[in-house]
Amino acid sequence: MSDHSQSTVIPNEPIFKLLLEAARENRHVAVSDSIRGVNASYAQLLVDICTMHEEIRKRIPQSMFDARGLMPLETTCIFILGPASYVFILASFTALSLGGAICPLGTGANPLYLNHALEIKKYADGKGTDLYVVPTTFNIASSESPLNFNVEINQDLVLEQTRPGLFISTSGTTGPPKLVIHGRGVFVPSAGYQSGDVFLCHRSPVWFGGLRPLISVVLARAKLRIVARDASVIWESLRSDQITFLSTVPAVWTQLMEYYQSHISKLAREQAETYRQGVQKLRRAIVSSSSLLPSVQTFWVDKMQRPLMVVYGATELGGAALVRASAPFPDEARRIGKPSPGVLVKLSEGDHGQLLIKSPLAFLRYHGNPEATKNAFDKDGYYKSDDFAHREGDEYILDGRMIDYIRYYGYKVMTHEVEAPMTVLPYISEACVLAVPVANNAFTTERVGALVRLQSSHLIPRNSPCWDCRSTLERLRTDLSRDLAFHMLPTVVHLLHDGEQIPRTVSEKVNRREVVEKYFKPGSFNLLQDVKVWDLKCQNS
Template sequence: MAVGSAREKFPNDLLLVQFLRSAKRCANQRPYIHDHFGYEKSFEELIADILRMRELMRQQLPASAFSERGVFKDEAPYVAVLTRSGYEFIVAFFATRVLGGAPIPFGSGILPEEARYFVNSSKASCILAGSDCYEKAERIASISNGPTDSKTISIPIVCDSEPVKEIDVTIDETLNMDPRGPGLVIFTSGTTGPPKGAVLPRICMVFQPDSPANCQTVCFRPPHWLGGAISLVEPMLTGKQVHILRERAGVDNIWKVFRNNQITGTGFTPGVLREMKEWLETQSEDEQEEYLKAFKRIGVIHCAGAMVSPSVLKFWKSRTGLVFNNVYGSTEVGGLATFKCLDGTERSDAIGVAFPGIKVKLADGDHGEICVKSPFMLTHYIGDEEKTKAAFDDEGYFKTGDFAELKDGEYIFSGRANTDYILFRHYRIPSVQVEVALTALPYVTEACVLGVPDHEAKQICAAVVRLTREQEKLQSRHGERIIDLARLRADMNETLPKYMLPVLVKILGPGEEMPQTVSHKPIKNQIIKKCFGVEKSWSAENSIPGVEYWGSMPAPEEADTKLWDWLGLQRADFKAEA
């Protein structure tokens, strides 16, 4: 297409500079984006859709929404995005950025009333809607309030433009966008508390360097989680072909993409790696080898979002021999903070050292809350100066709410404030440490440890456990619980003191799931209700099928089994109370 006035150019946003460089380098490759929702697109088609989408937004939004230079005014830069398709999100993301705005991706299953909260709190001017989400977007817009002088409207995302003949779009060097200005909004804290809109800067997803030729990746995460948004946008910036799976595609489809294509890199969560492991183990030996041969092309396994279990780590190291990077980060820090290359012999809660260019410290020197300073971290929470101020320390470090210890120059993850510490009588139990001990058992593949409210003990240590497929078969074959709470406690006491052992356990049956967020993080308040039947507080009189209870005090024979089992904090009449 011919480039005309400055209004037809892209603003000088570092992300757009890299995007155009990548698009020109990868021109004339069709298709480049493989979206299983039904799109096969080249960069020429993507550029055309972005330009048409930009013009559609300019036409349908009031002129007062834009500055004289044709970009969103600073006071109202936010645009909501509702879609099931990865390609539709990519179009909406870049069209919004070309207008100087910041997209807010919604989950496709969001309720209109929930979306209204996000729209109203951000003062989003419009909702860009995918092909089968427009009706819901209209409903959301009808009950939402836009900027002060206008009503929020819904606009369909354009995906059928004629491709440009040549990618000759340029950057307007006179229209500079502040790298620290708003570039993306992710609503976070889905497990506890009200959602907060974390505003990430424009520079957040600027990646270097360009990828080598013929790189391919796969995206299987939705964009309303930062990991999903990055996995869709990053290939457009670095020049990778991307295969985008449908929502809830299942790990069998992830495996098929690996087998049928030349995937050279992607990222995983511990939950996805566990599910991929379990699915692979159901295949014949020949099929396993075929899938693993294709999988090994990625070269490095990047795992983020939670702590991988020892059994899952051991599987991937032994079956692939690949480098395994355990990555720690969060939405607010812009994705990544630290990493540790695990060889399978170290503890799986080791999170290593800071990425280059990122500063990390612990609040109390060699232990305490993890604090991060990064050029990619959030600038503020939308409409909440109080929470924004509370999120940073006096040196400008973001306080993550996670805790760690510093050992031999590397960080060891120890849990999250409030939700990952169990206040059991006089004791403070780090749930992550208990989870590590559980998943280190050869017959356990997944565990979630949490504090269940108890009138007498404040909280009691509870665990939801998934057994390996082999152990599940043994349980079923013998018609009895070969693995039960007593066995778990006995085996865990080899590595944990008594006060840290679970006293309440739910063993998941085949196919049974615990409540989780889209990024496979457990929603602990829902787990307490669903798995243990607790509304307010646990009662020993509760009779919940499949749940075993040990009691909130140790048995007499356990009270002083070995030194430091109870940290020396037990009362003198400990046995008498049992």
């Protein structure tokens, strides 16, 4: 790639100061994109950012920039359509260098993000601003070419860290998704990353936990290794790429466990050991987003000798709010540990209640929803999470989310208290417990529902004369009654078969509202072959 005859001017802020220092002082690989075959140093990354920066400036009318050469606040949002990749990273840094804010759209035309794009398009139309589409496909600089970057930080071009830097959606687990706006300071790396770390990236950038590392890991001078989101690919990378940092969601930790059990454990002992040794090299093995099932946690602790660190956060909080060390505890599945440095935590009722958090990286506001922004904080500026917890010493333990309570005949049943013993039953492969609405009942509006997948060895074809969903429900109730009170036992069950999946959000949490809509349509239980109901009359018949 040819040298720039004219220097590229970038803002005076921590993001670009850190990047420029890294490019001048480090020669090792910053981003290794295995999917696209790119291994880029910091210098190459900076050269490509400059190229894209100048290319976009040529394609967008100068009227889109203010007197300082930046995108004005009213038109700050830049959509980026694409998967996690080296080019996505370039586009993100370029958007920030222009004074813009990143809005990831990912791939697959997710209706959620397209709806947000349409909202902002309407906003732009109202301001009399055009929406431009700029393709980001271009020739990446060859790592073998001389990489002379001509970059100048304009000392007078100071950007406030509270200036919008990111538009990103919540997962929609506890209600309709909202578009969150973060300041640019959210990308400055935390103390969790170290120079020399190799961070394994496999998550979609359309949600916060997948996007932030694409920028902050690079700024921390750690190496970013991008691979496909596939259990076999992730295991191979753990075995051969010297990975030291893996942060992912329970669904992926579960898939990695299942792949080990079905494939790796059947290899020759010496070969299987190389995969286990790869796991042992992890300096940080983190589970985020939600709690692991006890059976999965047991695998990583007992089989792999690698307890997982738990990170608690939310899209609105901009990073890890609470962290639990990688050590086993009696109630470790729900223990979320201590507040991160700089984070304040309190409970609404003193030592228990709603979890309230004040973080220096908390979001600025919800897009187009000032009322929701106001209601998200208490009078002292603490973000009101949807979780309830209690405190033991200086650590916090989750009691559940507002949506996790099932109100059944005057009782309050926590979904995780039913899921935990259910998932360790030998014939259950996958399970989800949720509140199923009840119609025309004067005594209760919800019942304890279970969506389950049987182990293949227990699965009976649906067209078999021996197939009976009721027998599974009765067996579940009998087996669970050893650990659970009578009112906690499931009273409605749906059996999942091949091709049927548990609906999940983009952050891979169970979408319980969609589960109900798809598998437990109110008022039609008796008409569905795969749904069976237990009532008091069943016991008396």
